[in-house]
Amino acid sequence: xxxxxxTPLISKLAPGHRGCAGCGAALAAKLVLEGAGDDxxxxxxxxxxxxxxxxxxxxxWQVPWIHSLFENAAxxxxxxxxxxxxxxxxxxxxxxxxGDGSTFDIGFGAISGMWERGxxxxxxxxxxEAYMNTGIQRSGSTPLCAATTTSxxxxxxxxxxxxxxxxxxxxxxxxxxxxxxxxxxxPKDVITKVRKAVHTEGxxxxxxxxxxxxxxxxxxxxxxxxxxxxxxxxxxxxxxxENGVLTNVRKIHKRKPVExxxxxxxxxxxxxxxxxxxEALRRIQQIADDNVKRYALE
Amino acid sequence: xxxxxxxxxxxxxxxxxxxxxxxxxxxxxxxxxAYPITPQTxxxxxxxxxxxxxxxxxxxxxxxSEFSALSALxxxxxxxxxxxxxxxxxxxxxxxxxxxxxxxxxxxxVMTIVNRSLSAPINIWNDHQDSISARDAGWIQLYVEDAQxxxxxxxxxxxxxxxxxxxxxTMVCMDGFILSHTYEPVxxxxxxxxxxxxxxxxxxxxxxxxxxxxxxxxxxxxxYTEFRYMQELAMDAALPKxxxxxxxxxxxxxxxxxxxxxxxxxxxxxxxxxxGSVVGTIKDVIDELRExxxxxxxxxxxxxxxxxxxxxxxxxKRAKVVAVLDKDVSIGTREGALFSEIKAALYNTPTRVPVxxxxxxxxxxxxxxxxxxxxxxxxxxxxxxxxxxxxTYIDVNEEAI
Ligand SMILES: Cc1ncc(C[n+]2csc(CCOP(=O)(O)OP(=O)(O)O)c2C)c(N)n1
Ligand code: SF4
Numbered sequence: 001x002x003x004x005x006x007t008p009l010i011s012k013l014a015p016g017h018r019g020c021a022g023c024g025a026a027l028a029a030k031l032v033l034e035g036a037g038d039d040x041x042x043x044x045x046x047x048x049x050x051x052x053x054x055x056x057x058x059x060x061w062q063v064p065w066i067h068s069l070f071e072n073a074a075x076x077x078x079x080x081x082x083x084x085x086x087x088x089x090x091x092x093x094x095x096x097x098x099g100d101g102s103t104f105d106i107g108f109g110a111i112s113g114m115w116e117r118g119x120x121x122x123x124x125x126x127x128x129e130a131y132m133n134t135g136i137q138r139s140g141s142t143p144l145c146a147a148t149t150t151s152x153x154x155x156x157x158x159x160x161x162x163x164x165x166x167x168x169x170x171x172x173x174x175x176x177x178x179x180x181x182x183x184x185x186x187p188k189d190v191i192t193k194v195r196k197a198v199h200t201e202g203x204x205x206x207x208x209x210x211x212x213x214x215x216x217x218x219x220x221x222x223x224x225x226x227x228x229x230x231x232x233x234x235x236x237x238x239x240x241x242e243n244g245v246l247t248n249v250r251k252i253h254k255r256k257p258v259e260x261x262x263x264x265x266x267x268x269x270x271x272x273x274x275x276x277x278x279e280a281l282r283r284i285q286q287i288a289d290d291n292v293k294r295y296a297l298e
Numbered sequence: 299x300x301x302x303x304x305x306x307x308x309x310x311x312x313x314x315x316x317x318x319x320x321x322x323x324x325x326x327x328x329x330x331x332a333y334p335i336t337p338q339t340x341x342x343x344x345x346x347x348x349x350x351x352x353x354x355x356x357x358x359x360x361x362x363s364e365f366s367a368l369s370a371l372x373x374x375x376x377x378x379x380x381x382x383x384x385x386x387x388x389x390x391x392x393x394x395x396x397x398x399x400x401x402x403x404x405x406x407x408v409m410t411i412v413n414r415s416l417s418a419p420i421n422i423w424n425d426h427q428d429s430i431s432a433r434d435a436g437w438i439q440l441y442v443e444d445a446q447x448x449x450x451x452x453x454x455x456x457x458x459x460x461x462x463x464x465x466x467x468t469m470v471c472m473d474g475f476i477l478s479h480t481y482e483p484v485x486x487x488x489x490x491x492x493x494x495x496x497x498x499x500x501x502x503x504x505x506x507x508x509x510x511x512x513x514x515x516x517x518x519x520x521x522y523t524e525f526r527y528m529q530e531l532a533m534d535a536a537l538p539k540x541x542x543x544x545x546x547x548x549x550x551x552x553x554x555x556x557x558x559x560x561x562x563x564x565x566x567x568x569x570x571x572x573x574g575s576v577v578g579t580i581k582d583v584i585d586e587l588r589e590x591x592x593x594x595x596x597x598x599x600x601x602x603x604x605x606x607x608x609x610x611x612x613x614x615k616r617a618k619v620v621a622v623l624d625k626d627v628s629i630g631t632r633e634g635a636l637f638s639e640i641k642a643a644l645y646n647t648p649t650r651v652p653v654x655x656x657x658x659x660x661x662x663x664x665x666x667x668x669x670x671x672x673x674x675x676x677x678x679x680x681x682x683x684x685x686x687x688x689x690t691y692i693d694v695n696e697e698a699i
Binding site: 078 | 511518
């Protein structure tokens, strides 16, 4: 069902779940389900979303849902998809909704296997850029210089020394016919891209930037704003690849300096306190500039 | 010329792995997912060929690891499909986390474990360390003695696992190489008889958009114990179901290789207890020894989970000494698992027979008839002189250490 103007979004993620106020992942899940349609089976790995939506006996999911382990959602989804086929069900779609930790790190091998085999599964990663469920540890998606509890800023450290892994392009390299990045700062964009992914046959990947007020240290009221800043600075390009070709990008009209995005969050505050922070800020700006060039965002 | 029984007429000489693959075919799983590893490989190759030839209409998922093999079956089984996999050793160890998950979600997956030792040192030959190490994962475990039983037990495993009073994943454990790679005369499962024996899988709960349900939810201390306890109750229910399945199987197919246990001269003074292919060697030795007037018998443990405590206690009551043979060891106890559990089963009963344990056949070391004779002789000495050594590693070459 489409949300009509003036009426609240009637979501298949019931209200009353136990996510933090201002949780970007919860919003992502709502929007994703909106785009997914009714005839869907969802599989989630261990993570914030799983924990806050299903504290037994409460269950926020109004679609069939399965959580198995932290690293096997793609394999579980593969099995569901083949089981449906074996049992003659050619309409129900299969979807994964997973955090970035399980996607970029521990579940990576299973995802690669699923893509290589070409399962008709839409894999959605809500990207909150760290392991939030275990208390804000770094993941392969944590951006350069973000402080997490396992990549803290310290006397000799400026936070995470590496930049984000480029998962979307890894998906493209696997031959996924549809790959997109989106952001909860742009709800319609999320719904449209997910819908497109679900209706594309074969393995599809959608990565939804989903700020986490708790792990990024900002006021819960700012979630959508921060999400948009990531896009407007060029740090989180919103792009679509179809059959390996970049087919669509969200253009940035008046690009903002990365400081505006970084300053708003506690996870980068050390960069503004230290002399070495200046060089780090320059490197992060370079990442944004490179993105702008690479995807022709301007 | 020897007269052939109707059973012998129907026999073909096949590899143990083929007997298993063929049995799986007659059970018609909707989804198969597996990853090759010696000595399980032949089973998955035969199944792939059946699918390639259109003889078996299953979805076969060629996964990138054993971890994903079982994970895929978790998804498939939750979606309501009948599922099958096979693995061994390192593959089973890699699945460990998913084993617990499958049983916790009460998914009746059936998997053949072609038993093999665990690395390091890497060794591809048979012992039971792999499946024994998975004993607490909440899976039914059946150990088979020959290729015939390896195949027959597949149909029985589905029958038990999918029963709504049970709903537990099931391992059929067969000895690597000794059973998997050996050609034996086997009566292959007939399609029509399997159709008569095994009803189609009717899931109690499944992933269904028309009736959305959640699997694998988050659960706090107030309910977790209850869920674990319900798994225990399912295991309790499985025990009579294994018996029922074996009896029904006998009625339809005409064969019997035991249910939760099987006894061979179990009224003897010296009672050997073992699992797996060594049972065959032991039976031969028993035949010889009984001719020589030795009162020796065998209790074959077929179900290790659920553990048939009551049946074992009954059998042991009549013995004067018990010798337990284990192809596995819990390092730090100098004991094999079966030995420890049999002692534990007796402790709170009035039965006070001496029980001694023997660890042997590790990493594929041969267990010749002479070794069984030596164990019987040792057990007879225990009967007269009492226990000198509770548990013994058989055949250790001290000079090599
Ligand atoms: C094998 C294994 N290792 C570690 C964990 C602990 N663990 C649970 S959730 C999680 C992090 C989840 O991070 P992510 O996927 O990014 O999702 P988020 O919590 O951020 O929503 C970790 C490390 C686990 N459950 N399983
Ligand atoms: S910690 Fe972050 S991701 Fe987890 S519920 Fe809170 S806001 Fe959402």
